[in-house]
Amino acid sequence: MNNDPPTKTSIVTGGTAGIGLACAEHLLASGHRVAVFGTQMARVEKARADLSHKFGTEKVIAEAVDLRERDALTAFFDHVERTWSSPDVLVCNAGLSPKHEGKRLKFDAIPLAEWNDVLAVNLTGTLLCCQRVAPLMARKTFGRIILIGSIASRAVPRVAGASYVASKAALAGMTKSLVNEYASCAVTINLIAPGNIATEMMAQPDSALYQAAIARIPAGRIGRPEDIAAMVAFLSSDQAEFINGAIIDINGGEFLPL
Structure with a gap:
């Protein structure tokens, strides 16, 4: 008789690079099966190959999906559920943070199309994913939903534009609403707000912006994707119920909500 706990199924949006890829690796190392998606096929294929090599092809699904394409998103969730099971863990990490020549646009210069595009990915995409998985998690009385926000919505934003800041701030309200509806079903919903993390959204290490960020952080360094992924893995565990x-807030002490 096998008394081992069943393998958890996890989905990481934007899971083919940066924080999302690190989250996928930590969850796989914790024994999960992990499905990831991103929009760039080259990154999808590399993530699939690297994760499969480390953890086994039977534990990895990686596909190209755009959160703005609802039918493609639905097909992805259907594929995961047919192949493994309905998700036990959802990590909503995918996000857009537009820059123009490396800088944000002034508030009164943001085109409506750009505003709508950012919210479609960062906020509405998160909504669609949560709508899909939360009822299924409630039915089996277990679930972990982790939303990835940003220090930009917690403190005065220094680099991010208003569309990104607004979308990430709105995730806090979504978290409250989800907790209100699903906490009694053993589904937890938490939000992680990373500070400056060494991903493609961060300025280049030799830039003045990068050096200024380090100067603001008491820890004396820029964060690593693994700093976020370690917390994601813990929040996904039974110990975090x-x-x-x-x-x-994971930011090396840059922002202190005291």
Whole structure:
């Protein structure tokens, strides 16, 4: 008789690079099966190859999906559920943060199309994913939903534009609403707000912006994707069942919500 706990199924949006890829690796290392998606096929294929090599092809699904394409998103979730099971863990990491020549646009210069595009990915895409998985998690009385926000919505934004800041701030409200509806079903919903993390959204290391960021961080360094992924793995575990509705700041001390 096998008394081992069943393998958890996890989905990571924007999981083919940066924070999302690190989250996928940490969840796989914790014994999960992990499905990831992104919009760039080259990154999808590389993530699939690298994760499969480390953890086994039977534990990895990687596909090209755009959160703005609802039918493609639905097909992805259907494929994961047919192949493995309905998700036990959802990590909503995918996000857009537009820059123009490396800088944000002034508030009164943001085109409506850009505003709508950012919210379609960062906010509405998260909504669609949560709508798909939360009822299924409630039915089996287990679930972990982790939303990836940003320090930009917690402190005065220094680099991010208003569309990105607004979309990430709105995730806190979504977290509250989800907790209100699903906490009694053993589904936890938490939000992680990363500070400056060494991903493609960050300025180049030799830039003045990068050096200024380091100067603001008491820890004396820029964060790593693994700093976020370690918390994601913990919040996904059975040990985190009493952590619900939290906003967890991971920024090396740059922002202190005291």
